[in-house]
Amino acid sequence: MAERKPRKDAARNRMAVLAAADALFAGHETPEDITMADVAAAAGVGKGTLFRAFGDRTGLLRALYETRLEPVREAVASGPPPLGPGTEPRRRVPALLDAVLCFKLDNRRLALALEEDGSGSPYRAEHYARWHGLLREALERVPGLTDGDFTAHALLAAVRADLVEHLAGREGVPREELRARLAEFVDRVLDGGPGAAGP
Amino acid sequence: MAERKPRKDAARNRMAVLAAADALFAGHETPEDITMADVAAAAGVGKGTLFRAFGDRTGLLRALYETRLEPVREAVASGPPPLGPGTEPRRRVPALLDAVLCFKLDNRRLALALEEDGSGSPYRAEHYARWHGLLREALERVPGLTDGDFTAHALLAAVRADLVEHLAGREGVPREELRARLAEFVDRVLDGGPGAAGP
DNA sequence: ATACGATACGGACCGAGGGTCCGTTTCGCA
DNA sequence: TGCGAAACGGACCCTCGGTCCGTATCGTAT
Numbered sequence: 374m375a376e377r378k379p380r381k382d383a384a385r386n387r388m389a390v391l392a393a394a395d396a397l398f399a400g401h402e403t404p405e406d407i408t409m410a411d412v413a414a415a416a417g418v419g420k421g422t423l424f425r426a427f428g429d430r431t432g433l434l435r436a437l438y439e440t441r442l443e444p445v446r447e448a449v450a451s452g453p454p455p456l457g458p459g460t461e462p463r464r465r466v467p468a469l470l471d472a473v474l475c476f477k478l479d480n481r482r483l484a485l486a487l488e489e490d491g492s493g494s495p496y497r498a499e500h501y502a503r504w505h506g507l508l509r510e511a512l513e514r515v516p517g518l519t520d521g522d523f524t525a526h527a528l529l530a531a532v533r534a535d536l537v538e539h540l541a542g543r544e545g546v547p548r549e550e551l552r553a554r555l556a557e558f559v560d561r562v563l564d565g566g567p568g569a570a571g572p
Numbered sequence: 573m574a575e576r577k578p579r580k581d582a583a584r585n586r587m588a589v590l591a592a593a594d595a596l597f598a599g600h601e602t603p604e605d606i607t608m609a610d611v612a613a614a615a616g617v618g619k620g621t622l623f624r625a626f627g628d629r630t631g632l633l634r635a636l637y638e639t640r641l642e643p644v645r646e647a648v649a650s651g652p653p654p655l656g657p658g659t660e661p662r663r664r665v666p667a668l669l670d671a672v673l674c675f676k677l678d679n680r681r682l683a684l685a686l687e688e689d690g691s692g693s694p695y696r697a698e699h700y701a702r703w704h705g706l707l708r709e710a711l712e713r714v715p716g717l718t719d720g721d722f723t724a725h726a727l728l729a730a731v732r733a734d735l736v737e738h739l740a741g742r743e744g745v746p747r748e749e750l751r752a753r754l755a756e757f758v759d760r761v762l763d764g765g766p767g768a769a770g771p
Numbered sequence: 772a773t774a775c776g777a778t779a780c781g782g783a784c785c786g787a788g789g790g791t792c793c794g795t796t797t798c799g800c801a
Numbered sequence: 802t803g804c805g806a807a808a809c810g811g812a813c814c815c816t817c818g819g820t821c822c823g824t825a826t827c828g829t830a831t
Contacts, residue, residue, distance in 0.1 A: 380798060380807060405690055408788060419810025424790060491604055491688060496738040523753040524760075526739070530729035539695040540725070554722040561723075562757075565764015579778060579827060607817060618781030623819060 387426050390416040394437055395483075404486030409433075431492045438487050441480050442500065445472055449507065462514040467559045469508060470528055474555055477537045478548055484534035495533075504529060515563055524562065531558065586625050589615040593636055594682075603685030608632075633686045634697075640679050641699065644671055648706065661713040666758045668707060669727055673754055676736045677747055683733035694732075703728060714762055723761065730757065 379387075393416035397407050409430060413423045427433040454460040455468035477484045488495045495501055505525050512521035530536075532555065540546045546554075578586075592615035596606050608629060612622045626632040653659040654667035676683045687694045694700055704724050711720035729735075731754065739745045745753075 382797070383808060386809085409790080410788075413810090420789090421791080421793095421810050422808075423810095425808075430789070489688065489690065489693075491690075494688075494734040494738060496734060496742070518760075520753055520756060523739075523757060526735060527726075527730040527757050530732060530735055531726040533729060533732075535693040535695060536725060536729055539693060540722075543695070554719055557719060558723060558726050558761075561717075561764035562760050563764070565760035565762070581826070582779060585780085608819080609817075612781090619818090620781050620820080620822095621779075624779075629818070 383426070386416070386418050386422055390418060390423055390426060390433070391437060391440065392416070394433060398437070398482045398486060401482070404482055404489070429492075431487075431490050434483070434487045434490055435498075437483060438480075438500070441483065442476065445476055446503075448472070462511040463563060466508065466511050466515065466528075466563060467556055469504075469511065470532060470555060470559055471552060473504065473529070474532045474537065474552060477532060477534050478541055478551070481534070481538055481542065485538055488534040501529070518563065528559065528562065531555065582625070585615070585617050585621055589617060589622055589625060589632070590636060590639065591615070593632060597636075597681045597685060600681070603681055603688070606685075628691075630686075630689050630691045633682070633689055636682060637679075637686050637699070640682065641675065644675055645702075647671070661710040662762060665707065665710050665714065665727075665762060666755055668703075668710065669731060669754060669758055670751060672703065672728070673731045673736065673751060676731060676733050677740055677750070680733070680737055680741065684737050687733040700728070717762070727758065727761065730754065 390412060394407075394412045397412060397415055398404060401407055409423060410420060412433070413420045416423070423433070427436055448456045449458075449469070449472070451457060455464050456472055460468070487498075508525040508528065509521045512518055512524050515521075518524065537551075541548065541551055589611060593606075593611045596611060596614055597603060600606055608622060609619060611632070612619045615622070622632070626635055647655045648657075648668065648671070650656060654663050655671055659667070686697075707724040707727065708720045711717055711723050714720075717723065736750075740747065740750055
């Protein structure tokens with residue numbers, strides 16, 4: 374059941390591909406004009422190597438994504454408040470969404486590439502399930518809020534890569550303004566609903 | 573500058589393609605395994621004809637989509653309340669979103685195909701601009717609500733085709749339940765925010 | 772009716788890109 | 802240093818969106 378360690382040329386090539394792909398995606402306007410052949414060439418590697426290491430295009434994207442996501446996941450899993458566990462939900466939910474937004478702002482092209490990659494909708498990705506589960510759990514502990522499940526989906530939809538790209542990229546909304554707008558929206562959702570308007 | 577009437581064989585073929593495409597998308601699980609050649613064959617037409625009539629894949633999808641959307645647009649533009657104009661915003665906003673949701677439920681495959689079609693993000697489509705403009709305008713008249721622009725984006729994100737497909741299709745959430753969940757979420761957004769929790 | 776220009780037809784053809792295959796090279800262990 | 806296993810790499814294949822152009826059809830002027 375234990376996967377044995379890969380040969381060291383394999384490991385080296387894997388790193389080279391990851392680095393090359395990262396640079397390529399960062400440097401190009403749109404993700405879909407970077408071909409697998411481009412990545413292989415930039416990494417100084419054959420296409421066969423690339424596909425053996427990552428399976429397919431989606432696999433490469435996912436590997437890159439997970440790498441970048443690592444620090445955020447760490448902060449969420451065991452960092453200090455307001456992101457870390459043990460934060461009271463009403464405060465943690467906005468922090469989580471802000472973290473997702475910032476992540477997508479910092480990795481626009483990559484997130485975009487992964488989300489619009491045809492193979493399966495974004496909703497099947499396991500990282501989506503993680504965020505959704507986390508959020509739902511937190512939401513269900515917010516007093517007065519019913520249906521944390523749908524609310525989690527809806528809130529995550531507000532930070533989808535292509536929307537972020539549209540606002541931050543095409544419409545040129547500055548980072549801090551976008552964060553503020555999202556924060557306000559999240560606050561509305563958390564404070565609204567039946568009972569909130571009561572005396 | 574007036575486009576002259578098309579030849580009648582052209583018109584007939586256009587209809588045939590539209591009908592064939594409609595049937596194909598309705599009958600297949602996933603949109604991307606329907607090729608342009610499939611559509612042409614099903615319509616009893618050559619590929620050349622298909623591409624001359626619609627330009628490209630996106631053009632075909634858009635034409636289909638607009639056709640289906642027509643009644644809804646009509647109801648919004650000049651129908652009775654709560655969808656039509658002249659409805660007070662607080663009541664119209666949920667109605668608009670419910671209409672979008674229902675439309676996507678009734679045209680799941682098609683909406684999915686159009687949204688995940690690589691050519692440009694969904695946010696560049698002019699029908700998105702229409703919905704967004706309409707919603708923003710209505711939202712800006714809802715008392716206590718600031719930033720109708722972002723709110724409109726966020727609310728529309730909650731009814732995106734792939735999310736709807738995920739919930740209604742993959743998770744099997746029944747139509748009415750989904751509508752109820754969305755309605756509740758929209759209400760939270762509309763009633764929440766600063767001031768709503770007043771004295 | 773007929774001739775003729777304009778328009779549309781249709782399927783062979785093309786190029787791009789994701790993914791595979793397999794002869795050759797490298798690794799790592801004894 | 803020998804040898805089997807693992808990895809390499811790029812030629813190759815296939816699908817699919819999109820184009821091209823010789824042929825068929827339409828509509829109109831005569």
